[in-house]
Amino acid sequence: MTTTETDRVPTGPAGAADGTPLAAARDRLQRALTDLLAPGPAPTVVPLGAGDVLGRPDADPFTALRPSADVHLTAQAVLVGPWGGERAVRACGRCLAMRWQRLRTRTERDALETGVRTLAIGHWPPLPAYAVDAVHALYGAVILADTALPPGPGAADRRLSQVSRLDLETLTVRTFPLLADPLCPHCGPRGADRPDAARLTPRSRPKPAPDTYRLRPASAYPLPVKALANPVCGVLGAGTWINVTSPTTAPVAGSVFMRGYAGLTDVTWSGQASGFDASRDLAFLEGLERYAGTHRRTGTTALTASYHELKAGPHAVLDPADCGLYAPETYRDDPMVSPFDPDRPIPWLWGHSLRDERPVLVPARLVHYSAGLASDNFVFECSNGCATGGCAEEAILGGLLELIERDAFLLAWYGGTPLTEIALDSVTDPTVRTMVDRAALQGYDVHAFDNRIDLSVPVVTGLAVRRDGGPGTFSFGAGAALDPGAALEAALSEVLTYIPHLPRQVEERRAELEAMADDFGKVRHLKDHAQLYGLPRMSEHVRTYREPSAVRPFADVYRTWEERDRPRTGDLRDDVAYCRDRLVGAGHDVLVVDQTTPEQRHIGLRTVCAIVPGLLPIDFGWSRQRAPRMPRLRTAAYRAGLRTRELTEREIRRVPHPFP
Numbered sequence: 272m273t274t275t276e277t278d279r280v281p282t283g284p285a286g287a288a289d290g291t292p293l294a295a296a297r298d299r300l301q302r303a304l305t306d307l308l309a310p311g312p313a314p315t316v317v318p319l320g321a322g323d324v325l326g327r328p329d330a331d332p333f334t335a336l337r338p339s340a341d342v343h344l345t346a347q348a349v350l351v352g353p354w355g356g357e358r359a360v361r362a363c364g365r366c367l368a369m370r371w372q373r374l375r376t377r378t379e380r381d382a383l384e385t386g387v388r389t390l391a392i393g394h395w396p397p398l399p400a401y402a403v404d405a406v407h408a409l410y411g412a413v414i415l416a417d418t419a420l421p422p423g424p425g426a427a428d429r430r431l432s433q434v435s436r437l438d439l440e441t442l443t444v445r446t447f448p449l450l451a452d453p454l455c456p457h458c459g460p461r462g463a464d465r466p467d468a469a470r471l472t473p474r475s476r477p478k479p480a481p482d483t484y485r486l487r488p489a490s491a492y493p494l495p496v497k498a499l500a501n502p503v504c505g506v507l508g509a510g511t512w513i514n515v516t517s518p519t520t521a522p523v524a525g526s527v528f529m530r531g532y533a534g535l536t537d538v539t540w541s542g543q544a545s546g547f548d549a550s551r552d553l554a555f556l557e558g559l560e561r562y563a564g565t566h567r568r569t570g571t572t573a574l575t576a577s578y579h580e581l582k583a584g585p586h587a588v589l590d591p592a593d594c595g596l597y598a599p600e601t602y603r604d605d606p607m608v609s610p611f612d613p614d615r616p617i618p619w620l621w622g623h624s625l626r627d628e629r630p631v632l633v634p635a636r637l638v639h640y641s642a643g644l645a646s647d648n649f650v651f652e653c654s655n656g657c658a659t660g661g662c663a664e665e666a667i668l669g670g671l672l673e674l675i676e677r678d679a680f681l682l683a684w685y686g687g688t689p690l691t692e693i694a695l696d697s698v699t700d701p702t703v704r705t706m707v708d709r710a711a712l713q714g715y716d717v718h719a720f721d722n723r724i725d726l727s728v729p730v731v732t733g734l735a736v737r738r739d740g741g742p743g744t745f746s747f748g749a750g751a752a753l754d755p756g757a758a759l760e761a762a763l764s765e766v767l768t769y770i771p772h773l774p775r776q777v778e779e780r781r782a783e784l785e786a787m788a789d790d791f792g793k794v795r796h797l798k799d800h801a802q803l804y805g806l807p808r809m810s811e812h813v814r815t816y817r818e819p820s821a822v823r824p825f826a827d828v829y830r831t832w833e834e835r836d837r838p839r840t841g842d843l844r845d846d847v848a849y850c851r852d853r854l855v856g857a858g859h860d861v862l863v864v865d866q867t868t869p870e871q872r873h874i875g876l877r878t879v880c881a882i883v884p885g886l887l888p889i890d891f892g893w894s895r896q897r898a899p900r901m902p903r904l905r906t907a908a909y910r911a912g913l914r915t916r917e918l919t920e921r922e923i924r925r926v927p928h929p930f931p
Contacts, residue, residue, distance in 0.1 A: 291332055293318035295394045297344050303403045304342065304410065314410060315340040317364070319350070320375070323383045324368040325530075328456075338457040340364035341414055342406065343371075346396055349406050349437045350503065353449050354413045356432035360873060362451035362458070367434055369452045370504035377528060377535050384530070396439055405442050409435055413446075427495040427874070436503050448498040450506055453568045453869045460570035460869060466586065466630035469621035471863045471879065476664045476843035482754060484668065484846060486661050489552040492874055499555055500525050506870060507540065507558040513547055519709045519767040523550040525558060529565050531641030532648060533607065538565065538641075543768045545705075556659055556876075563866040563878040564657040565641035570869075573618035573635050578611075581619065587631040589622075589862065591649060593884035594637060595897030605894060608648050617647035622864035622882070625667075625851045631862055638864045638880045650897070653797075655889045656881040657866065663877045664843045667863050670881030671850040672728065676751035679722045679730040680930055681887040681898045682907050687924045688914075689820035690720040690732065693759065697824035700756055706763045714738050715746070715770055719759055720819065721828050722749065725911035726853050727836050729755040729829060733762035734816050735770050742781070743774030745804040745813055747929045753837060753846055755829040769801065769931055777805035787927075794927045797891040801931035812926045857910075859885045893927050 297318045305313035317340040322331035331337070341364065343350040350371070353362045372383065382389060413435050431448040438444075453459045476486060502509040508527035524541035540561055542553030567573070581588045591611050602610045618635040636643050640652040655677055658669030683690055695707055695717065710717045715735040722730040733748040746769045750761025777784060780802060787793045787803050794803060803809060810817075838849040851861045862882040871878060887898040898904060905918045 291318070292321045292389055293344055293346065293395070294321065296396055296398055297321075299398055300342070300344055300349075300403065300406065303398075304407060307403075307407045308410075311415075314342045314414070315364075316342040316344060317368075319343050319345045319368055319371055320379070320383070321389075324365070324372050326384060337365040337368050338363040342410065343367060344396075345371075348439055349402075349409075350434050351406070351409050351413055351437065352434035353432035354435075356449075357430045360431055360451060362432040362449045363455065365457045366452040366455045367449055367504055369455060370449065370506065373528065374502065374505060374509055380528060380530075380535060398439075402439055402442070405437055409437050409444060425495070425497060427493040428497040431495060431498055434503055445503075447501040447503045447505075448495060449504045450495065450498045450870050453570050462571050464571045464573055464621050466621045469623050469630050469865060471623040471625075471663055471667065471865060472628060473625070473664050473667065473844045473847045474662075476662055478841050478843050481839040481841055484753060484757075484843065485665060486843070489556055490549070492552070492556070492661070492876065494552065494555050494874060496551070496555060499558065507555070507562060511551065511554065513550075517771055518713060519706075519771055520764070521545055521547045521550050522768070523547055523554045525554060527558075529641050531565065532643040532645075536641060543764060545702075559868075559871055559874075559876065560657060560659040560878055561654065563659070563868045563871060564654050564880065565639060567620070567635070567639050567642065567866075568868040573620055574632065575616050575618050577616050578613040580616075581632055582613075587624065587627070587629060588619075589631055589633045589637070589882070589884060591634050591637065594650075594882065595888050595901050596650065597895055597897060598900065601894050608650070608895070609645075611649035615646055618644065620864055622862045622880075625847075625861040625863060626855050627860070631860075633862060633864055633882065637882060638866070651890070651892075651895060653889060653891065656883075657878065658881065659871070659876055659878045661875060661877070662843075663863075663865075663879065664847050666877045666879040667881060668843065668847050668850065670863070670879050671847070671854070671861070671883070672751040672753075674881055674883050674886055675726055675728050675850070675854075676730050676749050677889040677930070678883075678886040678903075679724050679726070679751070680732060680749045681889065681928060682724045682904060683722055683732070683815075684928045684930075685887075685899055685904055685924050686908050686918055687815055687922065688724065688908055689815050689818065690722055691828060692819035692822045693719040693721060693731070693828055694822050694824050695719060697826065698759070700760070702760055703756075703763060706760075706767055710735055710763075710767060710770060713770055717763060717766060718816070719762060720816065724913065725857060725907045727832065728753065728850060728853060729758045729832060731755070731758040731762040732816075733759075733766040734813075735766045736817075737774075740807050740810075741774065742777040742807070743770065743805045744807045745809065745929065746770045746773055747801065747804065747931060749930070753849070755825075755832060759825070765931065773802070773805050776802050791893045791927050794893040800891055800927055800929055803927060804929040809929075812924075813929075854883050854886075857907075859883045889928075889930060896927075898928075899923055899925065 301316040317333040328334045428448040435446045499507045508525040511525040514522045520543040526539040528535045529538045540558035542550035544550040619632045622633040636647045656670045656674045660666035718734045720732045722732040730751045735746040748762045748765025750758040752758040864880045866878040908914045909917045
């Protein structure tokens with residue numbers, strides 16, 4: 272943006288350069304409110320959108336004023352607050368500015384956060400006298416009167432600080448709750464990451480019943496739904512949307528931009544249940560899990576050192592190579608990644624080994640999958656192993672089950688292992704029967720397979736096959752649980768989530784997907800993997816699923832598990848121990864890193880990242896696959912007695928996996 276000397280208007284705070292966007296309007300509003308409120312104290316007015324409040328302090332000329340500011344001027348509105356709220360969860364003006372900026376459009380955020388400093392080219396917004404009077408009245412009503420919210424639903428939202436938005440075009444006022452931002456340099460938590468704080472030794476957690484693995488339902492958590500999704504300061508985005516036309520589930524979803532090493536990523540979160548209320552709760556829980564998993568939001572500082580430095584020290588250190596690295600040609604040809612350098616300082620976080628009961632240093636790159644620096648871009652992680660629960664034990668169990676699920680899926684896929692199909696007509700559970708019927712109404716036949724390889728924990732792979740062989744031909748899903756019925760339901764639910772949209776997605780990208788089928792190197796993104804198998808021509812690569820080793824009733828498949836192996840105690844700690852011991856018995860350490868954010872702690876949630884070095888990691892993008900290079904791919908099926916010898920290099924199915 273450009274400006275002339277005559278257009279420049281001095282701004283209020285010391286050090287603010289002439290030409291700062293919104294500065295002239297901000298000064299006029301500050302003077303007007305000071306006069307109207309005299310002889311009382313004047314409010315502090317700051318602009319929003321004039322500088323980057325998420326970056327360096329010198330990028331925002333109003334840094335010093337923001338924490339105490341209670342009037343915030345944007346190009347379209349005036350925000351008054353934060354006001355009210357219980358002392359323990361109050362937010363400051365800087366928290367509001369950070370939340371607000373994260374909800375801006377991609378263009379606006381890139382301009383503020385990655386471009387040169389923007390300059391004003393005119394005096395905007397106009398502030399006629401009636402608009403100033405409206406701001407004055409709103410300020411008096413919520414700040415000076417210390418207004419309390421009326422009783423009603425949403426107790427979790429009512430205890431928070433509030434922000435009132437005055438639209439400058441319509442003078443409409445809407446009020447939204449504001450959660451304090453843990454990364455706020457003014458009121459967020461501080462300190463260094465410590466090994467003692469990383470201890471996550473499972474505690475005894477009595478369960479409602481031996482076959483229950485959640486201590487309370489998703490609907491029981493006091494979710495501040497308005498603070499999580501609103502257009503002014505929503506933690507997870509500007510709102511949610513539902514799909515009332517979905518023929519298979521009742522989806523609720525939302526999205527928010529999160530900045531990572533590859534720029535701004537549109538992170539979508541959703542819930543897929545049979546009712547919109549249940550889907551909404553699941554969607555918010557997934558959104559909070561991704562919020563915790565993408566970046567470290569505890570306010571603590573990571574340890575920065577090289578692997579060789581730490582290896583020579585007194586603490587255990589995870590070697591990134593144990594979790595898999597890319598092929599040498601990937602590091603040679605892909606400008607986004609670089610080989611791991613054991614002499615290069617990178618950030619590390621403290622985790623906890625459930626096998627050895629000791630702290631372990633883990634590369635931050637393997638824990639928070641959207642964070643990272645140029646110095647540690649040796650691998651692109653995803654949310655695999657990240658899980659949320661009402662206690663650490665619930666979260667750890669969920670994370671381990673997810674790792675087991677993806678590992679089993681990849682072992683079967685890359686190993687070309689024929690699986691036993693579960694005869695779905697033998698399943699009497701009404702939820703499963705309904706899923707099968709809904710898929711049939713969409714023209715799909717649904718199949719399910721026992722995907723256990725060398726671990727006894729139930730893993731089910733689901734497959735929907737379009738009957739007429741048209742676009743959207745195959746849709747895969749998977750689930751793992753100590754309850755095989757829950758694993759089956761999870762796998763089928765995932766399949767049903769995708770089939771209503773898959774035919775359209777394939778038709779829209781047909782030429783692009785056909786090119787991927789000709790050259791797997793063009794499979795680069797998460798969506799490419801699942802949509803590629805919407806092409807009828809990919810049938811040859813799905814043959815092992817179309818020709819199972821056997822078809823058996825559900826009860827027969829899991830008879831030994833139910834009668835002998837399944838843990839049936841009243842303590843969740845025993846379930847975690849069972850999964851840990853199976854993994855340790857297969858030769859792996861079991862690490863957990865606490866990802867819980869302050870917002871989650873207030874709700875009563877815990878989030879962890881579970882890491883089991885040596886299990887096959889799920890990756891997206893054909894050139895960035897670690898699993899085909901892992902020793903476990905060659906040995907697991909042989910160890911389980913499913914092969915007479917280890918898998919050879921020639922026997923590995925070098926075709927992109929279809930995991931969604």
